Amino acid sequence: MTHTSRIDHYLEDHLDQSISELSRLCEQPSVSAQNWGIEETARMVEKMLKKRGFETQNIPTDGAPVVTGFRAGKSPRTILFYNHYDVQPPEPLELWESPPFQPTLRDGKLFARGVSDDKGHLVSRLFAIDALLAELGELPCNVRFVVEGEEEVGSPNLKPFIEKHAGDLSADACIWEFGGVDHRDVPVQYLGLRGLCYVELSVETANQDVHSGLGGSIFPNAAWRLVWALNTLKSPDEIIHLPGFYDKVRPPSKRDLELFELMPETADEYRGRYGIKQFLKSMTGGVELRVAESMMPTCTICGLTSGYQGPGSKTVLPARASAKVDFRLVPDQTPEEVLEQLRQHLDSHGFQDVQITYLGGEAPARTDPDHPFVKLVVESAAEVYGQPMQMIPMSGGSGPNHLFIETLHVPIVTAGIGHPGSQAHAPNENIRLDLYLKGAKHIARILLLYGQEKV
Amino acid sequence: MTHTSRIDHYLEDHLDQSISELSRLCEQPSVSAQNWGIEETARMVEKMLKKRGFETQNIPTDGAPVVTGFRAGKSPRTILFYNHYDVQPPEPLELWESPPFQPTLRDGKLFARGVSDDKGHLVSRLFAIDALLAELGELPCNVRFVVEGEEEVGSPNLKPFIEKHAGDLSADACIWEFGGVDHRDVPVQYLGLRGLCYVELSVETANQDVHSGLGGSIFPNAAWRLVWALNTLKSPDEIIHLPGFYDKVRPPSKRDLELFELMPETADEYRGRYGIKQFLKSMTGGVELRVAESMMPTCTICGLTSGYQGPGSKTVLPARASAKVDFRLVPDQTPEEVLEQLRQHLDSHGFQDVQITYLGGEAPARTDPDHPFVKLVVESAAEVYGQPMQMIPMSGGSGPNHLFIETLHVPIVTAGIGHPGSQAHAPNENIRLDLYLKGAKHIARILLLYGQEKV
Numbered sequence: 001m002t003h004t005s006r007i008d009h010y011l012e013d014h015l016d017q018s019i020s021e022l023s024r025l026c027e028q029p030s031v032s033a034q035n036w037g038i039e040e041t042a043r044m045v046e047k048m049l050k051k052r053g054f055e056t057q058n059i060p061t062d063g064a065p066v067v068t069g070f071r072a073g074k075s076p077r078t079i080l081f082y083n084h085y086d087v088q089p090p091e092p093l094e095l096w097e098s099p100p101f102q103p104t105l106r107d108g109k110l111f112a113r114g115v116s117d118d119k120g121h122l123v124s125r126l127f128a129i130d131a132l133l134a135e136l137g138e139l140p141c142n143v144r145f146v147v148e149g150e151e152e153v154g155s156p157n158l159k160p161f162i163e164k165h166a167g168d169l170s171a172d173a174c175i176w177e178f179g180g181v182d183h184r185d186v187p188v189q190y191l192g193l194r195g196l197c198y199v200e201l202s203v204e205t206a207n208q209d210v211h212s213g214l215g216g217s218i219f220p221n222a223a224w225r226l227v228w229a230l231n232t233l234k235s236p237d238e239i240i241h242l243p244g245f246y247d248k249v250r251p252p253s254k255r256d257l258e259l260f261e262l263m264p265e266t267a268d269e270y271r272g273r274y275g276i277k278q279f280l281k282s283m284t285g286g287v288e289l290r291v292a293e294s295m296m297p298t299c300t301i302c303g304l305t306s307g308y309q310g311p312g313s314k315t316v317l318p319a320r321a322s323a324k325v326d327f328r329l330v331p332d333q334t335p336e337e338v339l340e341q342l343r344q345h346l347d348s349h350g351f352q353d354v355q356i357t358y359l360g361g362e363a364p365a366r367t368d369p370d371h372p373f374v375k376l377v378v379e380s381a382a383e384v385y386g387q388p389m390q391m392i393p394m395s396g397g398s399g400p401n402h403l404f405i406e407t408l409h410v411p412i413v414t415a416g417i418g419h420p421g422s423q424a425h426a427p428n429e430n431i432r433l434d435l436y437l438k439g440a441k442h443i444a445r446i447l448l449l450y451g452q453e454k455v
Numbered sequence: 456m457t458h459t460s461r462i463d464h465y466l467e468d469h470l471d472q473s474i475s476e477l478s479r480l481c482e483q484p485s486v487s488a489q490n491w492g493i494e495e496t497a498r499m500v501e502k503m504l505k506k507r508g509f510e511t512q513n514i515p516t517d518g519a520p521v522v523t524g525f526r527a528g529k530s531p532r533t534i535l536f537y538n539h540y541d542v543q544p545p546e547p548l549e550l551w552e553s554p555p556f557q558p559t560l561r562d563g564k565l566f567a568r569g570v571s572d573d574k575g576h577l578v579s580r581l582f583a584i585d586a587l588l589a590e591l592g593e594l595p596c597n598v599r600f601v602v603e604g605e606e607e608v609g610s611p612n613l614k615p616f617i618e619k620h621a622g623d624l625s626a627d628a629c630i631w632e633f634g635g636v637d638h639r640d641v642p643v644q645y646l647g648l649r650g651l652c653y654v655e656l657s658v659e660t661a662n663q664d665v666h667s668g669l670g671g672s673i674f675p676n677a678a679w680r681l682v683w684a685l686n687t688l689k690s691p692d693e694i695i696h697l698p699g700f701y702d703k704v705r706p707p708s709k710r711d712l713e714l715f716e717l718m719p720e721t722a723d724e725y726r727g728r729y730g731i732k733q734f735l736k737s738m739t740g741g742v743e744l745r746v747a748e749s750m751m752p753t754c755t756i757c758g759l760t761s762g763y764q765g766p767g768s769k770t771v772l773p774a775r776a777s778a779k780v781d782f783r784l785v786p787d788q789t790p791e792e793v794l795e796q797l798r799q800h801l802d803s804h805g806f807q808d809v810q811i812t813y814l815g816g817e818a819p820a821r822t823d824p825d826h827p828f829v830k831l832v833v834e835s836a837a838e839v840y841g842q843p844m845q846m847i848p849m850s851g852g853s854g855p856n857h858l859f860i861e862t863l864h865v866p867i868v869t870a871g872i873g874h875p876g877s878q879a880h881a882p883n884e885n886i887r888l889d890l891y892l893k894g895a896k897h898i899a900r901i902l903l904l905y906g907q908e909k910v
Contacts, residue, residue: 032767033765033766033767033768033769034765034766034767088769088770089763089765089767089769091763091765095663152768152769152770153767153768154768194668196770198768198770200768205731206729206730206731207729207730208550208729208730208878208881208882209880209881209882210729210881211852211879211880211881212753212755212757212781212783212880213649213783213850213851213852213853214748214851214852215729215755215851216753216754216755216781216783216851217693217735217747217748217751217752217753217783217851218725218734218735218738218744218747218748219725219729219731219734219735220731220732220733220734220735221755221756223756223757223758223759223778224689224691224755224756226759227682227685227686227756227759228686228690228691230682231682231683231686234679235683236679236683236805238672270673270674274661274662274663274665274670274674274774275661275662275663276660276661276674276675277675278675279673279674279675280672280673280674280675283673289673292672292673293669293672293673296672297672298667298671298672299671300667300670300671300676300679300770300772301676301678301679301682301761301762301773302667302678302762302763302768302769302770302771302772302773303678303761303762303763303764303769303771303773304678304681304682304759304760304761304762304764304773304776305759305760305764306756306758306759307756307757307758307759307779308544308546308757308758308779309758309759309760309779310488310489310544310546311488311489312487312488312489312544312608312814313488313607313608313609313653313655313757313779313781313814313815314488314543314544314546314607314757314758314779314880315543315607315651315653315755315757315781315853315880316543316757316758316880316881317755317757318756318757318758318759319729321759323678324762324763324764324768324769326667326671326768326770328667328668328671328672350691359767359768360768395668396668396669396670396671396672397666397668397669398668398770423663424666425664425666425667425769425770425771426663426664426665426666426771427663
């Protein structure tokens with residue numbers, strides 16, 4: 001048997017054990033937004049790396065600790081895995097079919113908060129490493145892990161961490177925290193991530209809520225102030241009105257458009273899955289939709305809170321109102337500049353009373369689609385998935401890839417276990433077991449091939 | 456001793472007993488918006504009336520039951536008390552210094568949800584009746600009670616009730632559910648109430664929340680749709696943009712302006728009590744502020760809900776968003792017309808996707824400031840409070856007074872135990888015990904004088 005078929009057999013034979021290990025990790029809540037279970041989860045992850053013979057460190061930051069691991073392999077070249085052990089908040093709890101922190105197998109899927117984003121990816125990589133160690137007795141190349149605990153809140157402490165430890169984190173290539181297949185089960189290669197600027201906007205107009213019969217026509221109302229302020233940020237034509245917001249937006253290149261052109265149509269898939277009647281700006285699909293979803297910046301209201309929200313009516317004039325708002329950024333926008341534009345915009349529109357609390361952000365960043373490591377990863381997928389990966393110039397999501405690209409000077413690829421129905425950030429988050437196995441097989445192949453290539 | 460001084464002594468000597476009875480009633484939650492404890496409270500109120508020799512009825516409606524009581528007195532003339540046994544929701548619970556349904560005495564005040572609005576008024580009236588019965592052996596005139604359980608949700612079933620039972624509810628004058636003193640401790644006579652049209656506006660754009668990195672630039676966002684729709688209802692200049700909204704608004708009469716002119720300045724009191732920095736439309740006080748607060752219609756956002764509202768950040772694109780909105784109406788607006796204007800407005804501004812749920816309403820109504828019963832009530836206050844009542848042409852609040860004025864053809868006065876710091880509809884609702892006693896003394900005098908007057 002070849003190396004790869006022995007490794008594949010190992011993975012097929014040990015799937016249950018790996019899913020058990022993943023379930024134990026998912027039982028442990030680790031909600032960074034709520035500072036829930038972070039330290040405990042970091043210790044679990046460190047233990048899991050140690051078990052595989054990695055030299056580990058559990059490094060404190062101003063927020064959640066970062067867990068690192070290194071194990072030398074045959075080739076002196078190093079692959080760096082970036083993962084995160086924190087998860088999104090599980091709310092709204094009532095929409096989960098099984099409890100979010102009680103991993104449950106149903107219909108060939110494992111359901112749990114964080115099972116896809118990102119614990120399943122982390123454990124599937126350890127699973128591939130188990131197979132390589134079992135079948136080869138060593139790793140084909142050096143492997144390094146950086147597993148942080150604040151990705152879901154914008155990785156506020158990762159920049160100083162990476163900058164401080166850059167010397168200890170040297171690597172030749174990086175495999176990103178996520179990856180997976182599209183709605184046709186074709187594996188996809190995301191070559192960039194949008195940036196993020198996440199803020200809370202809040203207004204306080206009085207020291208207490210007031211009976212609306214008293215205050216309605218004479219007192220300022222925090223909810224109205226917030227609505228009027230938000231309304232100035234983006235108009236129903238989807239244009240974002242911050243001063244200079246679009247100045248640094250780079251349009252897609254010719255190569256980007258070529259790659260977008262090769263991508264399959266997802267419009268019907270989106271309509272069906274999410275019950276969307278129509279897309280914004282009368283888009284119907286095609287390259288237009290693909291460019292919009294990943295290469296245009298956004299301004300999204302993620303949440304609104306004010307006054308009475310219970311059943312029935314309460315005639316109250318709210319003293320406080322707030323909104324969670326995220327801006328997705330594209331090269332060469334930066335969260336720092338958008339934050340300044342936002343303050344300037346609110347002030348110039350008469351909303352000095354609207355407070356901005358910065359809750360985290362990232363710069364956008366991309367990897368060259370023609371880098372040799374990208375080629376290796378894209379082509380090695382064919383044996384597992386029946387075809388090479390589909391290349392996607394940018395993902396709509398965000399993450400701290402710019403830190404790695406700019407500080408560690410590594411190309412970044414995606415390879416993993418995700419699928420479009422994984423419900424990341426939503427109730428009933430899940431992974432498909434068949435894709436979990438394929439993801440591990442692909443990771444094992446990447447390490448094997450990378451170790452065999454000439455340095 | 457005169458009748459009144461014997462009655463006053465009785466009330467002073469029995470204050471503790473009455474406060475105990477009030478506390479028991481406040482311990483029983485009766486939140487109409489949440490359908491919590493309504494039937495139980497209706498039975499308690501009926502018992503309290505029976506104990507005073509009233510013939511009672513507990514009459515079912517399509518919503519909460521109405522409790523009625525009648526006891527004949529010396530004079531054949533009948534005074535009708537309108538009260539309600541339901542209360543506002545207690546939320547936000549964390550802002551209460553003592554639990555809302557655990558009545559607590561502090562600093563000469565009794566704190567509990569509903570203690571001022573409206574259970575304290577009801578029990579203080581029974582207290583006055585106890586004193587009259589104890590000292591006179593009979594009531595000076597007929598007394599009728601109508602105590603409903605849906606005032607706090609806009610009295611949706613009171614209209615058919617009053618119309619159906621109009622023959623059994625005959626009366627010559629009506630004392631309204633509330634009343635009390637202003638910030639100088641001067642008793643005030645409210646001669647009218649604004650109307651109300653309370654709605655929930657809601658939008659649904661998808662069958663589930665979506666990761667904001669995926670949907671932000673291509674999927675409709677329920678929170679944005681709601682913000683844009685709300686923004687069209689009222690502009691920051693406080694102008695309400697429903698078609699024809701102001702057409703039926705009657706401006707204050709010459710007599711109204713005379714009465715407003717006699718009213719004290721409350722601007723500083725409002726600023727201090729509520730921590731308001733400035734009033735809307737640059738108003739600073741005077742007749743302008745008084746007219747605005749009671750004789751102008753309003754559009755108030757009472758609550759906003761959408762997406763993630765927990766701590767920190769969650770990058771989610773909400774599928775659902777809703778707002779609670781109340782319109783206060785003035786003669787001759789009606790809730791039915793405003794509801795039609797609202798649908799027409801949303802449709803014509805492209806917001807057919809915004810659903811309207813009508814949560815209750817009232818027409819506005821007023822009593823003639825020169826009616827003889829108004830004079831009796833205003834002047835009889837002098838012995839208790841040291842001066843006659845201040846007459847206020849309209850209150851900013853709402854209630855079903857129009858039903859009584861139009862169907863039962865009675866003048867309506869206010870007389871009660873309220874004070875400006877009572878925190879009605881807010882945390883730490885309270886009554887002052889000194890004003891509780893004064894309110895009972897005033898009510899006893901009104902009944903006594905009304906019984907003595909020629910029919």
